[in-house]
Amino acid sequence: MDNEADVFYRQLPKVELHAHLNGSVSSQTIEKLIKRKPHLNIEHSMTAIGKGQRRTLDECFQVFKVIHQLVDTEEDILMVTTDVIREFAADSVKYLELRSTPREEKHTGLTKKGYIETVIRAIQLCKNEGLDIDVRFLVAIDRRNGAEVAMETVALAEQFLLSSDGLVVGLDLSGDPTVGDGKSLLPALERAKNCGLKLSLHLSEVPSQLEESDLLLNLPPDRIGHGTFLHPEVGGSQNLVNKVLKNNIPLELCLTSNVKGQTVPCYSQHHFNYWYQLGHPSVICTDDKGVFSTDLSQEYQLTASTFGLSHETVWKLSQQAIDCIFAPQTVKQQLKQKWIELQPQVFQ
Numbered sequence: 001m002d003n004e005a006d007v008f009y010r011q012l013p014k015v016e017l018h019a020h021l022n023g024s025v026s027s028q029t030i031e032k033l034i035k036r037k038p039h040l041n042i043e044h045s046m047t048a049i050g051k052g053q054r055r056t057l058d059e060c061f062q063v064f065k066v067i068h069q070l071v072d073t074e075e076d077i078l079m080v081t082t083d084v085i086r087e088f089a090a091d092s093v094k095y096l097e098l099r100s101t102p103r104e105e106k107h108t109g110l111t112k113k114g115y116i117e118t119v120i121r122a123i124q125l126c127k128n129e130g131l132d133i134d135v136r137f138l139v140a141i142d143r144r145n146g147a148e149v150a151m152e153t154v155a156l157a158e159q160f161l162l163s164s165d166g167l168v169v170g171l172d173l174s175g176d177p178t179v180g181d182g183k184s185l186l187p188a189l190e191r192a193k194n195c196g197l198k199l200s201l202h203l204s205e206v207p208s209q210l211e212e213s214d215l216l217l218n219l220p221p222d223r224i225g226h227g228t229f230l231h232p233e234v235g236g237s238q239n240l241v242n243k244v245l246k247n248n249i250p251l252e253l254c255l256t257s258n259v260k261g262q263t264v265p266c267y268s269q270h271h272f273n274y275w276y277q278l279g280h281p282s283v284i285c286t287d288d289k290g291v292f293s294t295d296l297s298q299e300y301q302l303t304a305s306t307f308g309l310s311h312e313t314v315w316k317l318s319q320q321a322i323d324c325i326f327a328p329q330t331v332k333q334q335l336k337q338k339w340i341e342l343q344p345q346v347f348q
């Protein structure tokens, strides 16, 4: 990690809604994976973007390929998932929605179903450890793989929605935003929605996707990842903004990810400000805490220092994230109670 956040931000109870499993692998876990596979000749510099460094988005996607080489067995997936959950718990994340893309069997030795089962097993292992974190799972569709794979993934997610005891709550659409066509994925996403899967879609992460964003917003999704280029100041449109506002679709905002991936020029120009000024529900998230060398405490602290937010305002921001989770109302109530109980010690 680049820096340690201050005590207030570390102790602040937090909700993490946008975390890609293989992008969240810490340098400690990477170390263990490198030791397991010395023949791959992978170095740390190939799996994370350090302080002050930037990459093009395209280069970020090369990094995921390297991590995928390191995480290619059932044992790896189990270790990576438990490590990531323990790290979020240690960062006072009380509710986490992890997302991950089931890969082809030849890349992991597991069927896609087996991949999801392994992640679920890791979540259950952590639960049995008694960690103070509620973890749910979103099955991810990589847009690069096209409509047929997307439909297959939805069918799988649908099975787990019914059989995972509430752990699988929804679907994520992600992958290199410059590749593939969102329009062709609409039937799969519609089916997912109709069967009760919640939808979190990466939307307008790069410029010039007005038409695709417009079509995807008509679903409408339950949450939006990034939405960097939705508003008119950066080439989006008022029509897109109005659709987001009308349907009250929360945004998942990942400041360091956007700055290091260079879709946003600097922290102070991050679109957090645009949506926050509108009073629109916006949730601070990490995206890929391993790849971008950050954690959720740091992201909250960076947001606060960049936009001059008081501790009380930051508290509200983390509390309001509870309303945006995909787990049912009872879980929201439990989390709200937890926030009330923790408030005195965080502000002491």
Ligand SMILES: CNc1ncnc2c1ncn2[C@@H]1O[C@H](COP(=O)(O)O)[C@@H](O)[C@H]1O
Residues within 6 Å of the ligand: 020, 021, 022, 023, 060, 064, 099, 100, 101, 102, 140, 142, 174, 175, 176, 177, 202, 205, 257, 261, 287, 288
């Ligand atoms: C930087 N912005 C981003 N935009 C879009 N998709 C992203 C992403 N960051 C990560 N992913 C998606 O998550 C995968 C890695 O985790 P999993 O193997 O699924 O656990 C990447 O391959 C990509 O599909």
Ligand SMILES: [Zn+2]
Residues within 6 Å of the ligand: 018, 020, 174, 202, 225, 287
């Ligand atoms: Zn993402």
